[in-house]
Amino acid sequence: MKPILSHPLRLADLPQRKVTHVRLVPDAGQLEALADRLDVDGFRKVRLEGELRPGPGRDWMFEGILGATILQPCRVTTEPVTTRVDEPVRRRYTPDFDAPTGEEVEMPEDDSVEPLPSVLDMGDVLEEALALATPDFPRAPAADGLELEAAPPGVEPLKDETVKPFAGLADLKARMERDE
Helix, strand or coil, rough: CCCCCCEEHHHCCCCCCEEEEECCCCHHHHHHHHHHHCCCEEEEEEEEEEEEEEEECCCCEEEEEEEEEEECCCCCCEEEEEEEEEEEEEEEEEECCCCCCCCCCCCCCCEEEECCEEEEEEEHHHHHHHHCCCCCCCCCCCHHCCCCCCCCCCCCCCHHHHHHHHHHHHHHHHHHHHHH
């Protein structure tokens, strides 16, 4: 999928001994397209700022910060929730990257390592970091004290005590100890 804010950097054309400064700030149209793609109500601001530096060896390292103000509905009350995100973004691109294969693979210790591309699109980095930083279940302050119940007509709603499988065992143990 093509990034909404494309900012390709051909690594072979960048200085091999100096840092390349990166600053991406989407305009209003790009913010709207990002909100549609990430399924949120909107973004007030988004900014990715950092440094892309060569080395060690043939590797490249990006270290920066993602700043964003995200507007989403509360997953409980549907009230609007504003979330401020200031997240560090760190990626290491290496030609020695071995992609895990097989049906079941373990997560690598360093999850910031990626294969070295010939062209690095910083728009992709911004979009991925923003997707990871966006809360899945934002909650409005009013949602914390709510107790919700749902059940079909004529059926008593489930309570925490009836859902917990060991609650009945604790009751049984207490009755057995009384009978002894």
